[in-house]
Amino acid sequence: MKVENIHLAGVGTYVPELVPTERAVKAGWYDADECEASGIESIAVEDSVSAPDMAIRAAKTALERSGHAPDDFAALYHSNTYHQGPDGWSSPHYVLLNTLDRPVPALELRQGCLGMLASLEAAACRLTACPDKDAVLLTTGDNFSTPMVDRWTASKLFLFADAGSSLVVSRRSGFARVLSVGSLSDSRMEALHRGGEKLLPPSITEGIPLDFDSRIQYWRKQWANGVKPPVGHFGDQVAAVAERTLKEAGLTINQIKRFCHVGFNLDPLQAMFLEPLGIEPEQGIWETSRRIGHTGVSDFVIGLERLWLSGEVVPGDHVLLIGAATGMEAGCAVLEITEAPGAELTAG
Structure with a gap:
């Protein structure tokens, strides 16, 4: 979907303490051979702060950076991949109460690890269709510190990590302009x-x-036993959605400065994302994701924030956010960096 006059005005993340994978191997939590093959150095683990509270901490940073007041907002969209708290309870309204505290809709988007991209698309549609407000707050948080998840063994593709993140989507201006966003599924x-x-x-x-x-x-x-599994080539979906979304933005992949991707282990990251796009790990955010792990919905927001604050992307550069969700679904967004961070953000 091509997007007009939609910007990212603020970004914020909450990344807890990093636990080295070497420590997990010594403790018997993680297989040594799998650890070496993964390429992952550490993962973010939060033992005491809930998923919604991590989202709130990230949102307060994004709101402060955005320049928007609470009355500017039309809605809050909260996305996640895992349980947020008591059954039958609304985590989006808890996040709303502790951030904007305004009587606007607070919605939960359960689109797996594509939740933030789905929220971005929904926010762009809302701001385009409803001109009465100028912003939508996007939040996400996941905490896998529960007896129902063994973060070290639950998947061979990634290690579950904890984090929160937030974006302020604005029709006014921001540090990045959204050019296009979309997804493609194979149910x-x-x-x-x-x-x-x-x-x-x-x-x-x-x-x-x-x-x-x-x-x-x-x-x-x-x-x-002779039953063919429902297997397709997911890399084809990644390549197809990237090609379509880049075309909508009027760009080619060679015009993308950096790629913000999911925090998968190195081999599946290359097979499912990097090789289908024809890019190398250094063009993505591997140096960040190998230290943090797979945070569910926050991976590419963490990557985008760090690229922007570090000056690795500057005004005029284009960034592609690329991710995946169970279903299977691939999605991406194309951004143009329009502002550098202020000195107060880059100091230290």
């Missing part, structure tokens, strides 16, 4: 992340932990 692959688990009752209510690897193992056994 035939949804069973890959369902495995052999039944839908009712939900697995979490029966004490079954989140374990993507066991679901992949299920399909390997099915394949050995």
